[in-house]
Amino acid sequence: MSGPSRELPRWVDIGLIPFVNLSAAFLVTGLVFLAIGESPVDSVIIMLNGAFGYGTGLGYTLFYTTNFIFTGLAFAVAFHAGLFNIGAEGQAYLGGLGVALVCLSLGFLPMVIIIPLAIIAAALFGAAWAFIPAYLQAKRGSHVVITTIMFNFIASALMIYLLVNVLSPKGSMNPETRTFDPNAHLPLIHDVLAGLGMAVARSPLNLSFIWALVCAVAVWLLLWHTTLGYQLRVLGANPSAAAYAGMKPQRLIVIAMMISGGLAGFLALNEIMGASNRLLLQFTAGYGFVGIAVALMGRSHPFGIVLSALLFGALYQGGADLSFEKPTITRDMIVVVQGLIILFAGALEHMFRPQIARFFASSWFKAKEA
Amino acid sequence: MEWLDLFAQIFGSAIRVSVPLLFACLAGLYSERAGVFDIGLEGKMLVGAFAAGTVAALTGSAWAGLIAAILASVFFALIHGFASITHRGNQIVSGVAINFIAAGLTAQLGETWFDIGGQTPQLPNDARFMGHAWPFAAELRGVPVIGQIYSQILSGQNILVYMAFLAVPITWWLLYRTRFGLRLRAVGENPAAVDTAGISVPAMRYAAVTCCGVLCGFGGAYLAIAQGASFIENMTAGKGFIALAALIFAKWRPIPAMWACLLFGVLEAVANRLQGVPITGIGEVPVQLMQAVPYILTVFLLAGFIGHAVAPKAGGVPYVKEK
């Protein structure tokens, strides 16, 4: 009986390999910077400073991080159950509808009541939008990847219709709702801290950041410390074993997707209830798709996801500052960087593994023989 | 008489609209039939459009633009192949990455090179593929049905339109009548069978994604230098995904793919035409509903309510010999 010789050390698996992949992505990014005639080094300095160097920047970084935690967790929960939910975009969009309906109609209630209601609404609407693809996958075998793509587009059409024809005030130029009553604004962190006597820079960072961290812990507990989570993971790792063990795969598929959709819906808490305070078009802005990369980078583990969400948040905010500082660099550059990270950390995640494995196999040997 | 005219107009418009869908749909067909799923059609068309717009602007030649579009799109197709064939990465993730990179890179490079808001410069007509009227088109316009079809639908389209529709029988022929097609279909169903028959699975799949890249290049070129006269940021606007829907709708077969694209084209043409016009008995149909119809139809199909779409068996699964 031999030991786990084929295994790479855990730190290599969750630390070194993602790091190498990320470095490859940044290397190529550097080449793109050179290609458009910008110094990569300067750019990195500006981005780091933009993301972490001053209060507002840090606030924005964490604000974006919040979005990515939600969508990253959303992807990860479904992924653990073996489902590829690329519909976070649409689910978050619908979550926005739920939040907006609560905030618009119940804005007269005290904040302590509105906030939980909005959380529930975000989760319910997001989950409801995930339910149909989930149900079709469970009962009719329609592949959830394709149906969730389709549902992103359907959500977009639906929301445009609602915003243009139903929700926007008459005579308004923008298809967006009126601004919510102050009771229905999620408190901004700088306001909260000011109330506690701490002065921090203004930014849209709001209480949903805390909620995102709570969700990360909750997802971790769910997946690794509850029977439901156990069942979801068995379903993902070996669906036949799930059936053998008397689990109900169809029900689990629906549950996993609905949890996933609910988490995606929380994106709206941050964007709609926290920042813009009104429902507007396309507020999801691709966060749902980036969530895939966030989850993959974070090895689908909540704590990994929080870290990689921070990375993407910093990238977003640093990128915004960069394009502000350097007129030649547009925000699109950040889209490129994200794409490269998705490519190298996601699609090409196995590229460097054999080399690394070989390296460790050899040093392993040496250590053993010595 | 008037409704005949209307019909001809809508159909003419539907053809123009469906051309990029058709290119992308056939592109996806090659790739997915070989077992490589591709949600990066959108991105590849976009880089194709950008390359076409750029090179046509620089050289003044539409053909140079087309070749550039093909090369650029094939390059991205090969990245997808590198990730999903050579490195057995997740094909969905790779597709998402391609879409991101394409969207960002085209806009950034456009901005860097031309500094006109991420677009490429407006092209003069001789740097575009222009439509050419067929002989006697104008004269026959008045002849009902045949004349209308001839003059309003067949005549006056640019060469890429004809190529798109020609690509359908060619694809059919390649797929079902040639060695290449047999192997391509086999590799999407059971790559191990292909492997043991002494055919390289990676080579077949690379060939397939290359075909995919070529056709996406055509689609992009059509948008930028035939239908339009420059590349514009994000000008594919979701067409790659509608094409994907059409591909599923056609159950991964070439001739039905054409009908699916035309159907979706007609939907858009009708939506354009009926905008703001109330339909008797129904009232005004929201444009958003019309826009969502292709997606809704596809979901219905996938759910098995209209026939059943069964994807190529080995689709989406990397081929691993030594497991």
Add this chain to the structure above:
Amino acid sequence: ADDKPAVAYDLGGRNDKSFNEGAFMGAEKFKADTGIAFKDFEIQNDGQREQALRKFAEAGFSPIVAVGYSYEQALKKVAAEFPNTHFAIIDMVVEAPNVASIVFKEQEGSYLVGVLAALASKTDKVGFVGGMDIPLIRRFACGYVGGVKATKSGAEVFQNMTGTTGEAWSDPAKGGELAKSQFDRGADVVYHAAGGTGIGVLQAAADAGKLGIGVDSNQNGLHPGKVLTSMLKRVDVATYNVFKAGQDGAFKPGVTVLGLAEGGVGWALDDNNKALITPEMKAAVDKAEADIKAGTVKVHDYMSDSACPY
């Protein structure tokens, strides 16, 4: 204070050949005239409006011109945070002591190009392609219809809107299709108020041998001889004026309405289209202009009652 003017463009971007480009031209002219540099920023999504304004304000820029009505909410917030910074917003009214709001009487300019379109049309059918379906664009459409009908009461005007989202401003393929469908129905002149989408409209007109009408900036040069004229909306003048006032320390908050009389709107005549404008057409449009300025002709403002009487 030292003068640090800035411009934040709308989604179409600095070089949209149209609305945003107008603001850019105005700023460039200011720079050329005064030697004072300005900073500008193109947002990529709605979320950045607030961030862009705040960044400018924090960096000490003033006056800051926000181009486009979509900046309303963001400006309300940021203007309150930075009471000592001067802001201006175009196409929208934001009431704050440090904000200047500049709006145009687009209906008047549109009326004039409507007159020209009616006279240039041989089929007595003309078209209009709008961008996003919002009251502002309906105001363009309504003024245009007014001009057409006043000239040829029997003329038919086809109207299409490209869409209902921001993307409607940058979908030239769709713009082209809409224009073609209007040509199919017999139109031979088409006016667009659709930003980047309009590029496709003008292209389709040129391809089909029909006439297009440009908007905002002078677009006559895009397809010389194929663009009948352009409805000028002098965003450049507005931007220039705000910058200039900032330089002179004469910033004036409140609403400024720029119509024909104020030189805020107009129509473009240059070498590119002078062959298309016959003396009779010029006479007719000059008369209409005089009538409007004199108040004898009142062009209906769609936004006053969300209706178009023509």
Add this chain to the structure above:
Amino acid sequence: MAAHPAIALAHIDKRFGPVHANKDISLEVEKGTIHGIVGENGAGKSTLMSILFGFYQADSGDIQVDGKPTRIASPTDAIKAGIGMVHQHFMLVGKFTVLENIMLGAEGGFLLNSGRAKVRRELERLEKDYGLTVDPDALIDDLAVGLQQRVEILKALYRGAEVLILDEPTGVLTPSEAEHLFRILRQLKDQGKTIVLITHKLKEIMAITDRVSVMRRGEMVATLPTRETSPEQLAELMVGRRVLLRVVKAERQPERIVLEVKNLVVKDSAGTVKVNGVSFAVRAGEIVGIAGVAGNGQSELLEAITGIRPPFSGEILLNGTPLPCDAALARAQKLAHVPEDRHRLGIVTSFDACENVILGYHGDEIYQRGIFQDRRAIVADTEKKMQDFDVRPQDPHLRLGLFSGGNQQKIVLAREIEQDPDLLIVGQPTRGVDVGAIEFIHRRLIAMRDRGKAVLLVSVELDEIRGLADRVLVMCGGNITGECAPETSEKQIGLMMAGAAA
């Protein structure tokens, strides 16, 4: 030796990561003979043949074909050298016709048309020569396994194979189909073809081969003329020591009925009837064995009883009460199940051992603490079970995939047996398990019986059935074709397995 051997392998070595699949193997196959290769699961037989066919590359070693050193870097090279292979898992495209499958890779030109005609002609000839009849225009998916296998053979012959390798060809065949196959193989041999036959079934080796090679744990331990050996000797060579074919067990009187199956009909997902109105009973204190060639409905029968696959009709009673089709409820009614296909059903290889120990019992109260799982209880329970079943290494946190096959099986057995069920259903309990573990597992099963539990055992190993069971049921074609005592001769049982009534 006068002529060259058809195939000569010398010093073939192959590793898959840590698994040393082939260790310095040399083998010669005489021309015009049928050469058998036997060995336990995982001995490396398939790997060796895949190397010969160019599907895998040997890490070192040489190959000679017909006396000429040949580099076989891909199946193309092998085909060129006149080697054909029928794989354990068929390499056919289900949606293609027979014709297209045969053409694939040998289309004979860019256009398919000319090739098609040629294949048709060639098929006719092969049909005449060897009696290999198939409809060239039938879809593979519509063909029975026996016919699919025929297509595989035709594929090889069409490519001009002189050496034909068959990897466990009879595992999926009924005895009569197997008989037909052997007739074909003999005919091929008579025409001068060389055949390499991999199988687990010593009977087949004795019946048809001229020479036989035995592999054990990646090594070639012997090559003998078939005439000069016996099944006992081969078995001994295979496992490396004398095999106890008999299990010692005391007499026991069966008691009340625990499981009763009445007129059970089960269909597979494609709708074909796999179990065709089967009735039987299992009493407390007895082991009932179900014998039969794999694929004759045993799997579906087990799946129906254990609640994984809904039966089409019929009744299943456990302790007198109807058993719903629900694996969780079945467990709650004290039915435990050791599945046939461990990797597919029984375990999750990417999970830790302790997470596998609760599989199926994850809802049990002892594993819960409030709304959370009680990790400590789970680990403690795992440690206990590992100790009881001598699982090595005894690490509850090790990923299950890192345990050897025998230890994985022990973990599954520990999980199911320790639940102290009334009825234990066991499929292939010793598949891929070494001899030491086999004995251990057999003893545990008998201990269950002796505690008055009911055990239903399904195995393709006749010896195992005959050694363990108190009663033997024989299944064939979805029917129970007979019941007999374990002492019944192998030949007699074999007849029943082939469908002849007892």
